[in-house]
Amino acid sequence: MTLDIRLIRESWSLVEPVADQVTLDFYSRLFAENPRIRELFPPAMDLQRDRLFGALTQVVLNLEDTEGVREYLGQLARDHRKYGVRPEHYPALGHCLIAAMRAGAHGVWQPAYDQAWAAAYDLIAEVMIQAADQDAVTAPPAWIGTVVGHEMRTPDIAVLTVEPNHPYPFRAGQYTTVQTALWPRVWRAYSIANAPRHDNRIVLHVRAIPGGWVSTALVKHTRPGDTILLGPPRGTLSLEQATTSHLVFIAGGTGLAPLKALIEESVWMPERPAIDLFYGVRRAADAYDTEALNNLRMQHRRLRIVQAVSDEPGPGYGQTAIDALEYHRIIPSGDVFVCGSQQMVRVTSDRLVRLGVPAGRIHTEYTPDAPVPVG
Numbered sequence: 001m002t003l004d005i006r007l008i009r010e011s012w013s014l015v016e017p018v019a020d021q022v023t024l025d026f027y028s029r030l031f032a033e034n035p036r037i038r039e040l041f042p043p044a045m046d047l048q049r050d051r052l053f054g055a056l057t058q059v060v061l062n063l064e065d066t067e068g069v070r071e072y073l074g075q076l077a078r079d080h081r082k083y084g085v086r087p088e089h090y091p092a093l094g095h096c097l098i099a100a101m102r103a104g105a106h107g108v109w110q111p112a113y114d115q116a117w118a119a120a121y122d123l124i125a126e127v128m129i130q131a132a133d134q135d136a137v138t139a140p141p142a143w144i145g146t147v148v149g150h151e152m153r154t155p156d157i158a159v160l161t162v163e164p165n166h167p168y169p170f171r172a173g174q175y176t177t178v179q180t181a182l183w184p185r186v187w188r189a190y191s192i193a194n195a196p197r198h199d200n201r202i203v204l205h206v207r208a209i210p211g212g213w214v215s216t217a218l219v220k221h222t223r224p225g226d227t228i229l230l231g232p233p234r235g236t237l238s239l240e241q242a243t244t245s246h247l248v249f250i251a252g253g254t255g256l257a258p259l260k261a262l263i264e265e266s267v268w269m270p271e272r273p274a275i276d277l278f279y280g281v282r283r284a285a286d287a288y289d290t291e292a293l294n295n296l297r298m299q300h301r302r303l304r305i306v307q308a309v310s311d312e313p314g315p316g317y318g319q320t321a322i323d324a325l326e327y328h329r330i331i332p333s334g335d336v337f338v339c340g341s342q343q344m345v346r347v348t349s350d351r352l353v354r355l356g357v358p359a360g361r362i363h364t365e366y367t368p369d370a371p372v373p374v375g
């Protein structure tokens with residue numbers, strides 16, 4: 001079966017401006033026609049809605065890159081095993097998706113679009129079902145993680161150490177998704193703050209954010225001995241993305257987590273890269289991992305750490321991490337990794353480009369389907 005990329009893009013451009021409406025309509029149809037499928041989704045659907053359109057956008061934009069799309073869909077399928085998605089659900093999803101798009105592009109939708117999308121959807125479903133089946137041979141849909149450590153580092157930041165019940169095959173820089181018993185079917189993403197270890201444990205840095213259901217449960221209502229569910233590891237942030245041996249890491253708040261994992265990994269590399277870490281916090285008291293960072297500095301002689309405090313007065317204060325980088329007159333000649341809030345990542349990346357860093361050398365986690373992890 002061949003894909004009519006032109007028809008898919010053309011029809012996509014009609015529904016994109018009404019994405020919110022189409023997504024709402026899609027879920028309304030799906031749940032009305034298939035009440036059992038509703039049970040797979042969380043009570044509040046806000047984040048889920050954004051993800052659906054984000055994922056489809058990724059596919060539509062990259063249709064020529066067959067291998068890339070297959071890999072992306074494979075990852076999506078492995079991740080969806082934790083929701084309980086099964087092969088028999090796919091036809092209903094496809095049917096409702098096309099119906100919602102047709103309704104959204106009311107009046108200008110052509111019958112040929114139906115055929116183009118049906119063919120594309122069949123292919124998407126086939127790739128996803130195959131990938132999920134293959135994954136089921138070696139991996140559970142989700143891991144049960146026992147919390148073996150829970151340290152309150154500030155009144156609202158906890159560092160959790162979690163022991164998965166099966167080998168957890170992640171790479172430094174990746175993130176996991178977490179569900180707590182308090183919020184069934186609600187999953188949130190958290191970067192893993194360590195490189196893989198022999199004891200199979202992972203460390204998460206979690207700030208309880210106001211209104212953050214999962215983050216508040218993890219920080220305030222979780223104790224050693226409790227269990228949580230972990231989805232499969234995801235994300236592409238990796239030292240392998242670097243093409244140079246001088247790395248600049250720019251972290252904001254708990255955005256430190258994945259960069260710390262990369263630093264840990266680099267300690268074991270035969271040729272350690274030189275790393276400048278610019279770490280931004282709002283208040284000095286928010287620097288929740290100073291001791292561990294100092295330990296890493298002892299092990300990694302080519303690691304330099306500059307801390308910036310943005311929201312407090314005082315000598316050397318009043319700076320974000322990127323301000324500090326400019327203040328120290330470091331013009332990155334190598335690769336730069338940026339992790340923090342979406343706003344911070346965007347502002348920092350723009351400033352790096354203005355400083356002359358090629359966009360291809362700026363590495364961030366943000367992709368449309370995988371928003372920077374939030375609580």
Ligand SMILES: NC(=O)C1=CN([C@@H]2O[C@H](COP(=O)(O)OP(=O)(O)OC[C@H]3O[C@@H](n4cnc5c(N)ncnc54)[C@H](O)[C@@H]3O)[C@@H](O)[C@H]2O)C=CC1
Nearest residue numbers: 191252253254255280281310339340341343344347373374
């Ligand atoms: N892979 C990733 O990129 C990860 C991202 N995160 C995200 O990092 C964020 C951390 O939040 P918090 O710990 O509450 O710290 P925060 O975002 O409140 O502040 C941390 C630092 O970022 C700076 N900052 C905030 N907004 C900025 C902006 N628009 N431009 C420049 N600098 C800005 C602050 O001044 C401060 O120095 C969360 O949004 C979390 O989701 C967390 C883990 C991993």
